[in-house]
């Protein structure tokens with residue numbers, strides 16, 4: 001039977017006491033590029049999952065002006081992508097916001113566009129403000145509106161812009177760059193010119209995002225990611241409200257729905273997943289923890305999330321992160337309005353590698369104390 005005693009001084013853990021003879025032995029091993037496992041075992045095999053990142057909140061009110069200022073300082077041609085990235089205090093060396101996930105805020109003014117490019121890292125975006133923004137993914141041009149969720153998967157050519165008669169667009173980017181770099185598998189390529197459009201505008205969301213219908217010709221799509229490149233808020237929010245009428249509220253996450261590949265029901269991409277949750281008015285979620293790193297953006301309303309006994313107050317457009325295995329609970333602070341949280345995460349990797357586990361907070365009626 002499993003012991004709950006997580007002391008490193010028990011049978012089964014490394015508990016060798018150094019002696020002059022052992023230290024001489026370690027030096028001999030080191031000179032040969034080797035080492036004694038028991039000197040590092042307790043550190044590299046923690047009792048429970050251990051996150052390198054800390055919980056953080058990035059307030060949009062604080063960042064917005066600086067994000068806009070970037071559009072006066074550099075052009076998209078100079079910057080490649082004009083982005084202010086959000087970095088975890090503990091992960092500056094890998095430019096990650098949490099775990100092995102990167103996130104940033106990108107601004108594009110009317111008439112501007114980025115170069116077409118692709119990378120092995122997968123990317124997604126969540127639209128924060130503006131009008132007539134667009135993305136072109138694999139020759140599919142898609143128009144973007146606030147709170148829309150868009151994917152640009154592993155190695156798909158993509159470029160973004162705002163029409164001449166649009167309004168400055170700001171969106172959140174999410175990528176698995178730190179993960180792919182950690183696996184030493186990233187690459188990057190620039191397209192010579194603009195992608196030719198292969199399909200009518202909005203082909204992807206119109207073909208794959210309507211009424212539960214998909215093309216009857218199942219050979220029409222053979223890629224390992226969702227053919228639905230954009231998930232429209234104009235459909236997602238009503239869907240959440242409808243779901244609320246017929247579903248029990250999840251005690252941790254409210255009405256909790258995952259963006260899915262309509263052909264498989266699985267995650268939208270191989271390495272990153274995303275979901276949207278509606279916290280009903282007055283919702284006080286219980287605490288749990290699980291493996292996987294998550295980056296949230298508040299899409300609607302206001303509330304707070306208590307992470308590792310610390311309270312983070314958020315409202316629309318604020319971004320925050322929950323590290324792997326950190327206790328967290330979401331509360332809607334309004335008694336009259338619902339709140340919606342978008343998140344993207346690394347759960348396809350965690351689940352695919354058999355690393356998912358979760359635990360519910362049992363004391364104090366499921367709520368963390370002392371924050």
Ligand SMILES: [Fe+2]
Pocket residue numbers: 117118119123158
């Ligand atoms: Fe990109």
Ligand SMILES: [Fe+2]
Pocket residue numbers: 252288289290328
């Ligand atoms: Fe959670």
